[in-house]
Amino acid sequence: MHVIADLNVIPLGVGVSVSSYVAACERVIREAGLEHQLHAYGTNIEGEWDAVTAVVKRCHEVLHEMGAPRVNTSLKLGTRTDREQTMADRISKVEGLLRE
Template sequence: MLVAFSLAPSGAPTDSVHDAVAAAVRVVRESGLPNHTDSMFTTIEGDWDEVFAVVKAAADAVGAFGSRVSLVLKADIRPGYSGELTAKLDRLEAAMEQSDDPA
């Protein structure tokens, strides 16, 4: 499964959330699961229990920066598939190249 998620603290003494986000991303990277972080979400790949354990640990890490935590999450649950973190993008790029080819 792929899970894209975003965490943010609220009730923090400052409006800046970069330290909290860094703490969450550190948890994800230390998990050893395949992952990708962009400007909006972190996506991780693994089985249900692995992925949600990491999301919980990341939420706990963000919780240290405020009195509440906001979580946005989207999941692609596809049993029997792995490597989809990059394979989905590879298929998209192949489709883009094919649609650009006039022949």
């Protein structure tokens, strides 16, 4: 089952700056070889369901190993059976409509 996901991971109990934790999670996504795109409030990820959820689990493990006592994730997961669709398809379709 192919999924388009949006991941936002927040470590708690590590102070106000969380960018090093976000970067660590980005490295986990890269190492998994999944298509992804960082944005200002999370990361879009695309791939097989199990590969995507494995990455989210690994992010929690890595952030705890880095010293975060609490990790909070907000994750969106979108699947469809009517046709194939990539992250790029989604954006280009909306941008096409906006040019009309």
